[in-house]
Amino acid sequence: MEPIVDAEQARKLSLFRPLGYQRNSCGYCKSDSGSASYYTSSVSVRPAHYEVLVNRGWRRSGTLYYKQNLQRSCCPHYTMRLEASDFTPRKDQRKAINRWNNFVLGPEYIRRAAYLCPKTRSEKKHRKCNFDLLTTVHEAEYSNVKRPIDPKTKKLLEPAHRFEVNLEGDSISQAKFELFLKYQTTVHKEDVSKWQSKDFKRFLCSGITRSPANTAKSEEKKLGSWHQCYRLDGKLIAVAVLDLMPSGVSSVYIFYDPDYEQWEFGKLSAMREIALAIEAEYQYYYMGYYIHSCQKMRYKGTFRPQYILDPESYAWDPLDGELSKKLDERSYVSLSRDRQSATSEKTTEEVDAEVNDEEVSLFDLHMPGNLTKDEIKAADLDHWLLLVHGTFVHMNDLVGWEDMPIDNPQSVKGIIAELAAVLGPEIICNSAVVLFD
Secondary structure, three states: OOOOOOHHHHOEEEEEEEEEEEEEEOOOOOOOOEEEEEEEEEEOOOHHHHHHOOOOOEEEOOOOOEEEEEEHHHOOEEEEEEHHHHHHHHHHHHHHHHHHHHHOOHHHHHHHHHHOOOOOOOHHHHHHHHHOOOHHHHOHHHHHOOEEEEEEEEEEOOOOHHHHHHHHOOOOOOOHHHHHHHOOOOOOOOOOOHHHHHHHHHHHHOOOOOOOOOOOOOHHHHHHEEEEEEEEEEEEEEEEEEEEEEEEEEEEEEEHHHHHHHHHHHHHHHHHHHHHHHOOOOEEEEEEEEOOHHHHHHHHHHOOOOOEEOOOOOOEEEOOHHHHHHHHHOOOOOOOHHHHHHHHHOOOOOOOOOOOOHHHHHHOOOOOOOHHHHHHHHHHHHHHHHEEOOEEEEEHOOOOOOOOOOOOOOHHHHHHHHHHHHOOOHHHEEEEEEEEE
16 A cells, blocks of 8 residues: 655654643733643644744744633733834833943943044944944954954954854753753742753753754755854853744743843843844744733833734734733733624624633634634544554544544544644644654
C-alpha cells in the first residue's frame, strides 16, 4: 500500500496533541478557577502555521500551546499587535534608549568623539528635531561605534563598554541558564529548585521550527524561534526569546541580569524588536497578550498604535478610543458583537455562569471564535491525518469512527472535533494529530 503522506509532505505538517479544555487559577487576580483555556502540545509547528494560530488568539509557552476562553475568564487575555513601520516612540521610550547608549559609550568617549568626529551643523539640527529609531537602537553597538585614533593617547578611542547584540538559535547554554536563574529568583522571587536545565530548555528552547536551521548569518529571511542575546564586555546580560513568523515578530519572553534593571530592558528590547521587524521586513510586532485590568500590562499600550484582536470576528481594532473605553467598563469586549447587537437581534449564545466548563462539550460552551458543531460536521474530519507510531492514517481508519459522537468530549471523535474547532480550518488542512505514542 502506498503511504498517504510522503517524506516531503510530512516535513511541511505541524503536529498537535490535544490536551483539552481546562480551568486554572489566575496568575493575575489570584482567583482559584478564574482562567479557562484550551490546550494542545507540539514539538513540530511551522512558523506560517503558528502565525495563523496567533491571529486566532493562540500563544505558546515552550511546547504548550493555548487559547483562552476570554468570555469565561476573570482576566481576559487579548492578542495585540502593531504595524512596525507606524510605531512612534514616546518621550520616555526615547529617553530609555538614549540613557543606555550614553552609559555604554561613556562621557569621556562622547566628549572626545565629538571633538575628533564632529557633526555638521545640519546633522546636529536633524538629530535634535528627529528621532531615528533604527539609527539610535544600533548607535552603541560596538560594530557601529567610531574609533578614531586619539592624538592624545596615540591609541584608538574606545567606548566605556563593548556592547554587542546577536540573533542566535534558541539553544540552551550554561550562560543563558545561569542568567535565567538569577532573573527568576531575583525578579520573580522563585525558588531556585523550581528550575532545572531541562525545564529551561522546554520553556524557552523548544519553539517553532527554525530556518535557516544552522546559521544566524544567512541572508535568507529568518523564521522560527530565536534568542536575541545582549552582551556587555563579553558577558551575557539579557536574552529576548522571539518567534519570527512570515509577517511578524512575536515577543515570547525577556530575561536579564537584575544588576541592570535600572536600564529598563523591557522598553529597550521592545524597541529593538520593532527595529528588527522594520529592517527584516516583518510587517507586524506582537507583544503577546494584553490584560486591560492588569496595571503591569498597561505599558504595552504605550507602544502605539496598538491593535487588539476581536475574539469573535478576528478583526483588528485600535486599542485607543472606543475599545479602551469599553474595556474600562467590562472585562469581555467584542466590538464585532456589539455592532451586530446594535443592528439585529442575533447575538452569540451566552452560557450559564454556573455551568462546569470541564464537564460539557466545548461546543456547548460557545467559546468565542471557535468553529461551531455544524461547521465541524461540514469539515472533512474523516480525512484529517492521524500519526500513529510513525505512520500517517486518516481518522476514518479508526475502528468505530463513523459511530462516535462528535459532541462527547470523552470519545476520540469528540476530542478530535474540539481540537479542530479551536485550531480552525487552515490548520486542519496543514497538520496531523498525535493521539497515541
